[in-house]
Amino acid sequence: MKNNETNGQPNRIEKSTKIKGDITSEADFRIDGTLEGSIVTSGKVVIGKDGYINGSVSCTYADIEGKFNGKIAVKESLSLKASSVVEGDVVIGKLIVESGATLNANCSMKTATDVKSIAGKHEKTA
Secondary structure, three states, X not given: OXXXXXXXXXXXXXXXXXXXXEEEEOOOEEEOOEEEEEEEEOOEXXXXXXXXXXXXXXXXXXXXXXXXXXXXXXXXXXXXXXXXXEEEEEEEEEEEEOOOOEEEEEEEEOOHHHHHHHHXXXXXXX
C-alpha cells in the first residue's frame, strides 16, 4: 500500500468505529471497523479481520480478511484470506482465494477497462 499512502500510512477506520456514508479518495484504506456505504479509490482497500463493509467498493486492489456484503469492483486483483466472508456481486481482474474463504457472490472477471466502466456505475446509498 505504498503508492497512495498519506504520510506513510493508509487511511484507517479503526475497530471501534462505525461510519455511514460514502468515501471518495485517491488514497489507500484499511477498514477494521464498520462501513455502511461506499468507498471509491484508485488505491487499495484492505478489510481487516474485524472489518465489515455493507455497500459498494471500487478500487484497484483489495485484500479481504473480514466481511463484505454488496458490490465490489476491483480493477486488478482481489485477494480473499482464509477468514473472509464475501457476499453480493464481485467484478474483478484477478481473484486469489485462500483455503477457508467464503465466497457467496456473483463473480465476473473482466479487463481493467471493463471493471473501471462498471465501477463508475455505482448506486447512491444515501
